[in-house]
Amino acid sequence: xxxxxxxxxxxxxxxxxxxxxxxxxxxxxxxxxxxxxxxxxxxxxxxxxxxxxxxxxxxxxxxxxxxxxxxxxxxxxxxxxxxxxxxxxxxxxxxxxxxxxxxxxxxxxxxxxxxxxxxxxxxxxxxxxxxxxxxxxxxxxxxxxxxxxxxxxxxxxxxxxxxxxxxxxxxxxxxxxxxxxxxxxxxxxxxxxxxxxxxxxxxxxxxxxxxxxxxxxxxxxxxxxxxxxxxxxxxxxxxxxxxxxxxxxxxxxxxxxxxxxxxxxxxxxxxxxxxxxxxxxxxxxxxxxxxxxxxxxxxxxxxxxxxxxxxxxxxxxxxxxxxxxxxxxxxxxxxxxxxxxxxxxxxxxxxxxxxxxxxxxxxxxxxxxxxxxxxxxxxxxxxxxxxxxxxxxxxxxxxxxxxxxxxxxxxxxxxxxxxxxxxxxxxxxxxxxxxxxxxxxxxxxxxxxxxxxxxxxxxxxxxxxxxxxxxxxxxxxxxxxxxxxxxxxxxxxxxxxxxxxxxxxxxxxxxxxxxxxxxxxxxxxxxxxxxxxxxxxxxxxxxxxxxxxxxxxxxxxxxxxxxxxxxxxxxxxxxxxxxxxxxxxxxxxxxxxxxxxxxxxxxxxxxxxxxxxxxxxxxxxxxxxxxxxxxxxxxxxxxxxxxxxxxxxxxxxxxxxxxxxxxxxxxxxxxxxxxxxxxxxxxxxxxxxxxxxxxxxxxxxxxxxxxxxxxxxxxxxxxxxxxxxxxxxxxxxxxxxxxxxxxxxxxxxxxxxxxxxxxxxxxxxxxxxxxxxxxxxxxxxxxxxxxxxxxxxxxxxxxxxxxxxxxxxxxxxxxxxxxxxxxxxxxxxxxxxxxxxxxxxxxxxxxxxxxxxxxxx
Numbered sequence: 066x067x068x069x070x071x072x073x074x075x076x077x078x079x080x081x082x083x084x085x086x087x088x089x090x091x092x093x094x095x096x097x098x099x100x101x102x103x104x105x106x107x108x109x110x111x112x113x114x115x116x117x118x119x120x121x122x123x124x125x126x127x128x129x130x131x132x133x134x135x136x137x138x139x140x141x142x143x144x145x146x147x148x149x150x151x152x153x154x155x156x157x158x159x160x161x162x163x164x165x166x167x168x169x170x171x172x173x174x175x176x177x178x179x180x181x182x183x184x185x186x187x188x189x190x191x192x193x194x195x196x197x198x199x200x201x202x203x204x205x206x207x208x209x210x211x212x213x214x215x216x217x218x219x220x221x222x223x224x225x226x227x228x229x230x231x232x233x234x235x236x237x238x239x240x241x242x243x244x245x246x247x248x249x250x251x252x253x254x255x256x257x258x259x260x261x262x263x264x265x266x267x268x269x270x271x272x273x274x275x276x277x278x279x280x281x282x283x284x285x286x287x288x289x290x291x292x293x294x295x296x297x298x299x300x301x302x303x304x305x306x307x308x309x310x311x312x313x314x315x316x317x318x319x320x321x322x323x324x325x326x327x328x329x330x331x332x333x334x335x336x337x338x339x340x341x342x343x344x345x346x347x348x349x350x351x352x353x354x355x356x357x358x359x360x361x362x363x364x365x366x367x368x369x370x371x372x373x374x375x376x377x378x379x380x381x382x383x384x385x386x387x388x389x390x391x392x393x394x395x396x397x398x399x400x401x402x403x404x405x406x407x408x409x410x411x412x413x414x415x416x417x418x419x420x421x422x423x424x425x426x427x428x429x430x431x432x433x434x435x436x437x438x439x440x441x442x443x444x445x446x447x448x449x450x451x452x453x454x455x456x457x458x459x460x461x462x463x464x465x466x467x468x469x470x471x472x473x474x475x476x477x478x479x480x481x482x483x484x485x486x487x488x489x490x491x492x493x494x495x496x497x498x499x500x501x502x503x504x505x506x507x508x509x510x511x512x513x514x515x516x517x518x519x520x521x522x523x524x525x526x527x528x529x530x531x532x533x534x535x536x537x538x539x540x541x542x543x544x545x546x547x548x549x550x551x552x553x554x555x556x557x558x559x560x561x562x563x564x565x566x567x568x569x570x571x572x573x574x575x576x577x578x579x580x581x582x583x584x585x586x587x588x589x590x591x592x593x594x595x596x597x598x599x600x601x602x603x604x605x606x607x608x609x610x611x612x613x614x615x616x617x618x619x620x621x622x623x624x625x626x627x628x629x630x631x632x633x634x635x636x637x638x639x640x641x642x643x644x645x646x647x648x649x650x651x652x653x654x655x656x657x658x659x660x661x662x663x664x665x666x667x668x669x670x671x672x673x674x675x676x677x678x679x680x681x682x683x684x685x686x687x688x689x690x691x692x693x694x695x696x697x698x699x700x701x702x703x704x705x706x707x708x709x710x711x712x713x714x715x716x717x718x719x720x721x722x723x724x725x726x727x728x729x730x731x732x733x734x735x736x737x738x739x740x741x742x743x744x745x746x747x748x749x750x751x752x753x754x755x756x757x758x759x760x761x762x763x764x765x766x767x768x769x770x771x772x773x774x775x776x777x778x779x780x781x782x783x784x785x786x787x788x789x790x791x792x793x794x795x796x797x798x799x800x801x802x803x804x805x806x807x808x809x810x811x812x813x814x815x816x817x818x819x820x821x822x823x824x825x826x827x828x829x830x831x832x833x834x835x836x837x838x839x840x841x842x843x844x845x846x847x848x849x850x851x852x853x854x855x856x857x858x859x860x861x862x863x864x865x866x867x868x869x870x871x872x873x874x875x876x877x878x879x880x881x882x883x884x885x886x887x888x889x890x891x892x893x894x895x896x897x898x899x900x901x902x903x904x905x906x907x908x909x910x911x912x913x914x915x916x917x918x919x920x921x922x
Contacts, residue, residue, distance in 0.1 A: 091118050108133045108145050115152045119159050121300045123339060127156040134169075139547065147176035147185060155192055158199070159303070161342035167196050187216035191229055199343055202719075203236050208695070210236070224264075227256040231268050243275050250275075266295035266304045270311070277311060286315060306335040306344045310351055317355065329355060346375035462612045471616045472504035475588070479609060483602045485590045487570065490578075491517060491526050492586040492617065500526050500587060507568065510561045523549045529575040529587045535610075537603045538573045539596045572597040576606045578614040585614055604678075622660045629653045676708050679737050682744050684715040689724070692717040693793070693920065697849075699893035703859075703900075703915040710736020711857045711916040714747045720797075721757050725790040726918050728807065728857035730828075736914065742773060743786055743827075759790045759803030760840040763827065767805075767836045770828040785828030789855045793922060798847050800922070803840035810854040810878065811843070812885040817878055845922050852885045852921045859915035860896070865903035872903055892919055 094114045098107065111129040118126045130152040137146035150173030157166035170192050177185040194209030210233045217225040230253035237246035250271050257264040273288030289312050296304040309332035316325030329351050336344035353368035462474050476488050487507040491500030498519050505512035517524050519531065528548045529536065538544045545552040570591035578586040588610050592598070630653070636646055689698045692715075700713065710729040716722070725747060729739035746769045750756050756765060766788070774784055787806035794801075802809055804822030811818050823838050845851040861877040864870065880899060884892050896917055904911065 091122060104136055104140055105142065105145065108137055108142075108149070112145075112148060112152060115156055119156060120302060123156065123159050127153075127160060130156045143176060144180060144182075147173050147180060147182070150176065151185060151189055151192070154189070158192065158195060160340060163196050163200055167193065170196070183216055184220060184222070187213045187220065187225065190216070191225065191232070194229075195232060198232065198236050198239070201239075203239050205691070206236050207233065223256050223259070224261045227253040227261055227264055231257075231264060231271065234268075234271050238271060238274055238278070241278075243279060246271070247275055262295070263299035263301065266292050266299060266301045266308075268292075269295065270304055270308055273308075274311060277315060282315060282319065286312070289315070302335050302339055303341050303344055306332045306339070306341065306348065308332075309335070310344070310348050313355075314351055317358075326355065342375045346372045349375065462609070462616045468503070468617070468620055471613065471620060475609060475613050476504065476506060479588075479590060479606065482605050482609075483574075483590065484592050484594075484597050486568070486593045487591040489589050490586060490613070491530070491589070492578075493530065493584065500530060507561060510565070512561055523551045525549060525573065525575055526587050526589060529577050529589075530584050533577045533579055533584050535574075535576040535603060535607055537575075537598050537600070539598060541571055541573060568593055571595045574598055574603055574606050576603070576610040578610055578617065580614040580618045585617055588613060676704075679708050679712075679741065682741065683713060689715050689920075692722055693795075693922065696889055697921050699889040699919045701860075701893050701896050701915065701917040703897070703911065705859075705911045705914050706733040708734060708737035709914040709916075710740055711859065711914040712740035712744055713855075713916060713918050714744055716747075716751050718751070718757060720795050722793040722795065723751060723757065723759075723762075723790065724793070724855065724918065724920060725788055726807065726855040726857060726916055727786050727788040728859070728914070728916070729786040730784045739784055739786060742770065743788070746770065746773075757792060758840070759792055759801055760838040762790060763788065763803050763805055763823075763838040764836055767827045767838075774828065785826040787822075787826050787857070789822065791853060791855065791920075793920075795922075797844075798922075799842055799844050800851075800853065801840055801842040803838050805836070805838065807855075807857065809856075810881055812852045812854075812882060813846070813850060815882070815886075817882040817885075819878075847922065849921050852919060854881055854917065854919050856917040857914060859913035860900060860917055863900060863903060863912050863915070864909045865900075865905075865907050867906055869907040869909065872900070889919060889921060 091114060094110055094117075097110055102110070111133040114122075115126040115130045115133075130149065134146070134149040134153050137149045150169045154166045154169035154173060157163075157169065170189050174186060174189040174193070177183075177189055190209050191213035194206045194213060197203070197206035197209060210229050214226065214229045214233075217229065230249045234246045234249035234253065237243070237249060250268050253264070254268055257268060269288045270292035273285045273292055276282070276285035276288060289308050293305060293308040293312070295301070296308060309328045313325040313327075313329035313332060316322070316328065329348065333345070333348035333352060336348050349368045349372035353365050353372060356362070356365040356368065462471060462478070472490055475490065476485075479485055479488060487505070489502050489505035489512070491502050493499075494501040494516065497516060499516040500519070501514070501516055502512065503514050505515070517526050519527055521527060525538075525545075525548055528534070536548065538548075542552065570593060572592040572595055574590045576588050577584050578588060588606065590598075590602075590606065636649075683702075686698055686700055689700075690696065702709070702711070702713070704711070710731050710733070712727050712729070714723075714725045714727070727740065727743045729736045729743060731739065743766070746766045747762070749769070750762050750765045754765070756762055770785065787804075789804040789807040789809050790802070791809065792801045793799075800811075802820050804820070805825065805827050806822050808822045809820050811820065820841050823836065825836060827836075856877075861872050861874050863872045865872065880896070884895050887895070900915065
């Protein structure tokens with residue numbers, strides 16, 4: 066007995082010493098931060114703190130990670146910025162903020178690949194696996210863990226090999242594959258004892274969990290007590306919470322109620338202190354079961370509801386415990402009936418009070434939701450109008466050749482799209498080395514013309530021009546240091562033509578005017594109200610700036626050409642239109658023609674910029690394969706012109722994967738606008754309204770498109786789209802399809818079958834605003850035995866071949882059936898090569914946009 070006490074005392078003293086040493090290390094880092102330090106040194110100390118203090122000081126670690134992120138970004142230090150993204154991700158993961166953590170880790174992963182930093186790349190991949198594991202996407206977690214493990218084995222970093230083996234063991238436990246889990250954990254155990262003893266708390270907890278689930282209770286108790294000891298020694302409070310919870314459940318199984326109650330309360334208290342949502346909801350579930358066994362249904366209901374709330378918060382899915390919650394409510398009501406009549410009356414009065422209160426609050430909530438719905442519909446309508454307006458605005462601006470007319474057109478159109486208390490265009494004046502503001506307006510009143518010298522580096526316009534960088538300030542007084550050393554806005558004294566002085570701006574947008582990669586000026590919009598602007602305002606201003614730069618260059622060429630023409634006329638009159646002068650005139654006109662031809666290329670560049678915008682909204686093959694599995698998808702996407710009226714769309718909603726291919730009216734710029742509207746409608750219906758049934762999605766798209774495009778007093782809609790849409794349920798292994806004009810092909814066991822579409826499009830010329838879209842569901846085997854093809858009509862309608870005929874549906878079906886067993890990338894290559902050869906055989910050009918998407922499940 067004495068020996069056991071001495072062993073315990075020694076362990077306790079070692080624990081105290083470790084905790085003291087860890088806290089002392091963190092304190093010493095904080096003292097260093099009080100000193101004047103170079104920025105890079107300060108960032109490195111923040112990194113050190115977040116690594117050592119993630120579990121001991123999670124809130125402070127997260128705060129320091131954010132500071133490192135901001136400073137590294139400001140310094141333009143890409144390496145440290147990549148590490149800061151990783152630290153922001155891991156500290157947010159520790160706090161249970163999974164979506165935020167994923168955002169930072171994906172950002173860090175992209176930078177690591179760009180920097181060719183395999184160590185940071187491996188850490189990010191492993192951390193992403195952690196998030197997939199924490200949110201229940203176990204198969205995806207294993208994919209990322211295996212990728213990270215291969216990199217760490219290549220780099221020979223034993224500590225990370227142990228961590229990943231432990232994490233994979235944890236995933237296999239969740240999948241109830243206990244033999245694989247135990248093998249991974251036993252592989253990690255000796256490595257951790259050698260290189261990272263702090264990990265032992267997690268490994269022993271997982272071994273204890275396996276033993277508990279397989280009813281080896283004595284083995285479970287031994288391993289869990291070891292896990293608790295190591296967690297206390299290394300201050301792993303999250304693991305402490307889990308160990309207390311599982312030990313409590315073990316006590317309940319063995320009818321040791323008092324001991325179990327004490328431990329589960331300790332577990333929940335630790336989880337709530339850390340605000341670790343996953344540990345919280347697991348603890349609440351055990352507490353709920355404990356109170357239910359004691360017939361305390363009020364507390365059982367309370368903690369069951371908390372469990373549902375926090376589980377939904379972590380995993381992003383609706384809780385499945387509503388029936389059990391209802392049972393607790395019912396039983397709680399039955400217990401209440403046993404109370405005294407006076408207590409019953411008091412409860413009844415209270416219920417009535419809360420019923421009336423709930424009714425009132427529900428009414429207010431309904432009003433609030435109605436307002437939000439109305440506002441969202443207005444925003445959607447406004448967004449659609451803005452998309453159409455940008456093309457019209459570009460045409461108006463570039464059709465003008467007079468500077469004042471260009472300025473007026475730009476100002477009027479900018480003001481129609483965004484708040485603009487003041488507006489200005491500064492044009493580069495090489496002679497004075499300045500920006501010349503001939504057009505600057507505040508609330509409809511013109512400024513007197515003024516210049517901003519490029520030698521004055523404390524001007525936002527100078528920064529924008531010299532760096533060719535667009536930026537947004539929503540609080541000038543706080544954000545100016547990102548771009549200039551001193552805030553000169555407050556001291557500016559610009560005068561209007563009326564004699565009034567300019568008002569101070571609180572929010573600003575600045576965009577450079579760039580033509581042929583050369584800055585020719587800037588465009589700026591100001592507001593007197595803070596936080597006025599959103600990223601969409603900056604994007605729209607960038608598009609307008611591209612058109613404006615082209616227009617200014619065109620106007621300059623036009624003016625030079627016009628001046629040359631007048632000079633030639635004068636010389637022609639003086640020299641009696643000699644042959645020499647005629648030749649000079651021809652040369653001048655030829656030069657003007659070349660310049661105008663060059664400007665047409667500039668306009669094409671603007672359309673290429675639109676292509677970048679359209680491409681940015683399309684999902685990548687990597688995004689789809691990350692959701693559906695490696696080598697599960699190909700995308701053949703061939704616009705007829707630079708931009709396309711075809712589009713494809715994908716959404717990962719947990720066990721539901723939704724994929725669509727749309728074919729809009731027209732092609733080129735007009736079709737591209739329609740495709741962006743289709744994309745926005747799908748985002749709103751699936752992500753915002755959470756509608757997942759294919760037929761309902763198409764019905765909502767039809768209504769949304771009519772609302773977006775129908776003008777007042779008109780009953781016919783010229784624009785529409787054909788679409789095929791499927792929902793893959795990976796849990797039930799089913800696929801549900803609905804289509805408007807566009808069918809899909811399904812190939813299984815070398816047999817191709819067609820699922821036919823509804824015979825009317827989304828929108829279109831038809832007066833009937835209703836569409837009774839149908840849908841069809843079928844099961845699939847899995848393991849890559851089923852291939853689904855979604856497509857527009859461009860491929861099969863393409864003219865070509867030796868006789869210049871259409872490719873046709875039958876030939877397209879036969880081609881798909883002949884290649885469906887090949888790798889997805891090989892299928893894409895065959896489809897692309899086949900259609901290119903078909904077109905070349907008769908010297909045809911591409912007839913329409915083409916899209917073919919193949920998915921293997």
